[in-house]
Amino acid sequence: MFRVQRAFTELGGPAHGPGELAETTGLDDSTVHRILQSGVHDGTFVRESRGLYRLGSGAARLGLKALMHEPNAAVAHAALEELREETDGGLVFLFVLAPFGGARKQCLDMAVGDSDLTELGIGHRALLSISQSLRTGACGRAILAHLPEVIQDQVLAEPPPGEAGPGAYRDDGELRTSLQDIRQSGYAVESEEWARGWNGWAAPVSWDGLVMGSVLVLRPEGAGPRRPAACVQAVMGAAARFTQASDSGAWSSRVPAARGHL
Structure with missing residues (x-):
């Protein structure tokens, strides 16, 4: 099989x-x-x-189930917690392509401290169970940028979700340009796409050479001393760590620093 x-x-x-x-x-x-x-x-x-x-979609469901029951899920979560610390308490999420319902994203895990996510307009349980459009948020666009053009066209044919933040791309031409920028730079930046007053950075995660997810950090505008370039570096390092995970679930203890993207 x-x-x-x-x-x-x-x-x-x-x-x-x-x-x-x-x-x-x-x-x-x-x-x-x-x-x-x-x-x-x-x-x-x-x-x-x-x-x-x-x-068929059953193949995608098998892949997602394998990821959810990976023996080293605790190690993967620790990587998200480490990224949260590196970004001075940012809200950290791991997204994957949803296994059903078309080309959409779904949150697989998160490291958000004691936040109940109400400031983002969604709760923990809903975020983990509801799939979302790929056209909004740095996490969605980081995935969408690497999908085949036919799938990109399908996603762009959808209207922007009503719950999207004020910074969400509503012009398809600007959205396509952002996807090109992501492919060139290796990361995505968002400004109030998720919720007003929140900015973020995301980098794609690959499994077996295919982009299947993304790592996202969100921080409130003006919070803390962390420079955007440092957040980009940290997010890309975390995404590389997920990408470099071996088939046996082993994780590399050191991830080379990303170069040429800052």
Whole structure:
């Protein structure tokens, strides 16, 4: 099953037939056909016309479930707490692509101290259970900037959410320009996109070479001595630490400093 899933990512393109998948995986045609039929029932694969198949949302759900039950989740949370300390008590979040409901983001973990998040207009439980648009917030745009153009077009076709802050991008042209800037710089900056009086910085997180999430720090405007460049450095370092996590869940003890982005 996993060899067939990986074949889809190696081949690229939207859909493939059993013969092409069999050649890529080294499995025989009948075995691949049985795997595809089994995967259709649980949503891992979707049958298209003309005998072609594509990956379904079930594959994304498997990935998210694996992340949520990673044995070293406590170590991952410690990385968020460390980032909170480095940014003088900023509110720190780890977002991932939501496993269902289209191209959206969902909070996987956070380090917010004793804050109840009411200043952001959302509670802990809601933030962890509700998926949100990728077009708003540095955390969403840091992910969206690295998704295929067809998905970007789908997201931009959505209207800005009503609960978005006053700084949210409402002009699609400006939003596309921001995505280009993110790809060039490696991080996203937001000014009151989430809530009035709050600014933030986010950097993309990759798993197996694909951008699947982002790390975000939010700080109230004018709070503390921390310089924006230092926050950017800290956020990019934390994102690199998540990206460099090994398949076994090991974490590197030292992350090279990000260069050329400040």
